[in-house]
Amino acid sequence: ETGVTQSPTHLIKTRGQQVTLRCSSQSGHNTVSWYQQALGQGPQFIFQYYREEENGRGNFPPRFSGLQFPNYSSELNVNALELDDSALYLCASSRGSQETQYFGPGTRLLVL
């Protein structure tokens, strides 16, 4: 059984640019949640996608958006990048919106 995968592993962008991060959910999982983890902090919930619809959102501005595809993989898009967007972005998949979440290895984003 393949676990949660994310791409790319690392990314460097400049302020004002746009970025797309990708996540493939674990086999049998229909829900993907995205988290932002600043250095030395606990992850913060961005949003969750369940059956291709946004199912809940944390305290992040609209320039953070996402998609979920029919195969339940997901994308996180961030527009107008700011320096404070530099962080580890984690995605987690689960069998349902309230089920246990299993995390991918993360994408490290650096905004210069």
Place this chain on the structure above:
Amino acid sequence: AQTVTQSQPEMSVQEAETVTLSCTYDTSESDYYLFWYKQPPSRQMILVIRQEAYKQQNATENRFSVNFQKAAKSFSLKISDSQLGDAAMYFCAYNAGGTSYGKLTFGQGTILTVHP
């Protein structure tokens, strides 16, 4: 809003000894789930153990067990027979059961060092 507090920024333990990591949380919900995740330097968040609030019995997973005190809103993790591979950042996390979506709220983490 729910909050999760881990009051120990760092802990250390000798190999083969036992260590307990503390976590408290604040919620007005009666139905929820609690988790411990570990995050090694490789940065992948790995599930250690899960506890349903409606279950009075403490969860155990091999060398890992929890002490869940619902009235005190306390959820500590005990690691027995510590191994070098247990060294990691440990996060306590909360998920409200009554909502339509599974948002995990994390504590600040505890760095665990294991000495040989």
